[in-house]
Amino acid sequence: MIPSNGQKQGLPSPHVLSNLPESVIDEILMRLPLRDAVRTSILSKKWRYNWCRLPQLKLDQTLWKTVEDLISPTIGFTNVLCHLLTLHTGPITKFTLDIPDLKSCPNIHHLIYFLSRYDIQHFVLKPPLGDQYKLPSSFFTCLQLRHLTLHRCLIRSPPLFKGFDRLIGLELIEVRISSKLVGSLISHCPLLEHLVLENDKFSDLIEFSAPKLRSFFFIGNINFLHLKNVPLLSKVSYKPTSFFLEAERDLAEIFESIPALENLCWNQDYVEADYVGQAEVIPTRLPSSLNCLKRLCLSWVILGEFVVLSFALCLIRSSPNLEEIEIEVCVLRDEIYYEPVPRDAVDEIPASFSNMTFNHLRTVKIYNVAGTEAEMQLIKVLLAKSPALVRMLIKPRRMKDKKSLKVLAEITNFPRASSKAHVVYNVD
Known part of the structure; x- marks a missing residue:
């Protein structure tokens, strides 16, 4: 294209992507699905490993699903997880694992242990359908958690676990947990503001105190629910x-x-x-x-x-x-x-x-x-x-x-x- 003044307009420098500030690159990558963010590694040497420091990650089947579906979903997930655990550096503040369509996934506990070392603050876990996934002991060491969403998990806390004292939001959906434990867990989250409980399997009294709680969504037997101290709800x-x-x-x-x-x-x-x-x-x-x-x-x-x-x-x-x-x-x-x-x-x-x-x-x-x-x-x-x-x-x-x-x-x-x-x- 020739500008109206008759002079040729120079093409952008081939190094324009490499010259972008790292903060701008990070903002671009944060707005992309993880699969596309990884693909940016071919743009230039500077971009090759930028995805490895993303603080927010989401793993779902779009990462390994292909048109031909030649690779087993479980193998595909294992490969992605292996690369993530090997290459990622820096903090991870938010992590979403959404894999309900997998038949089984034996490596979730490795992922949770990995996240526990990175002071995870926002964690969403939707494991495979079928048998409920038992949370490993490393999960209870994620003491920096501020937002937690669990689907179809089995929770049995270790004896010395005292709760998540920084947790603001908690969502337990089809989670297998005793009425006593869920009450104790909620009561030991003193900063909790948002709570979701979806479970029609509770058969005993659920009693909890949550002085900071502001919103509460409940599916279950309401006859078993007793809110003790919720002055801001x-x-x-x-x-x-x-x-x-x-x-x-x-x-x-x-x-x-x-x-x-x-x-x-x-x-x-x-x-x-x-x-x-x-x-x-x-x-x-x-x-x-x-x-x-x-x-x-x-x-x-x-x-x-x-x-x-x-x-x-x-x-x-x-x-x-x-x-x-x-x-x-x-x-x-x-x-x-x-x-x-x-x-x-x-x-x-x-x-x-x-x-x-x-x-x-x-x-x-x-x-x-x-x-x-x-x-x-x-x-x-x-x-x-x-x-x-x-x-x-x-x-x-x-x-x-x-x-x-x-x-x-x-x-x-x-x-x-x-x-x-x-x-x-x-x-x-």
Whole structure:
């Protein structure tokens, strides 16, 4: 190309890549997948071993998978791991091992020992599917860890292990660990702020103290969960696999230990339970109001089930300072319930909110609305009791056009406490 001034433009120097500052080279390599970062070693002599000092590494099957797949995945992984352990120099702050598709991988313990010598701070381990991988003793010497994610592992800590005193984030997913040990592990991470527990195999009480904890995601039997000291916990997501109440006090105990709760997501999708008789032990309101709760999300709630409707209404009534409500309704195709909502319970919904006003509620979203009486009463109450409401989004369940229009017409005529309330009836 000849510039407009008629002079030839010189080509870039062939040594331009070699002359880049090392900090710039490192930034480039950090943004590449590890396989591509290694390939940059052919660019110049200066680039040959730059990948060997990368502080963040991710090993997955893309590193050894070929079009022909001539090499066994396990052999491919072993070769990559051998080169890494031999050539890498400098600190490793973050390491991700994601190899669920391998049938077996006998060299993981060598890798963990290698990382323990490099003061690893962020470790993600997703071992092969199948038998759970038992963590070696060297894992418990990674005392600089700040973020830890484990999938499908077996944890048995040595007797002298006192916990990770610098850990900020912990995620244990399908990990085999005793209830006592998981409670002790969490309690001995004094700086822990983010916690994920996904395990429906716990069969005993899980009790822990986490004074710095701010967010908690839990899948499992909620009846076994006891939070002792979580004064800062504000964001909670529960997906209980079992939810059985024997007395009114049972429900109160779930929430009394979370005084700073601001954001609650409750998903009923995983619950397998016989609900008969449990509605009787759900109070109209919790003994202590959830005064800090601003956002409430209820997913997969079967409002045709008496206990589920009672539970949802109890949470809403117990949260006077809500700013946003999101409800995903589940309607059973056969509409056969353990204990259907009795007519008098539906009629009592407006009266149960008679002394309440949601002065801060601005947004309401309700999905899969079928136009049942319980749903319509709840929508009517929220419109009538929310003077600051700005938007209510209603997405109906697939239904015949005439019924959908009838539901829309009925909602349109509901009185509204807010002159600014805009009701959006979203039909796909």
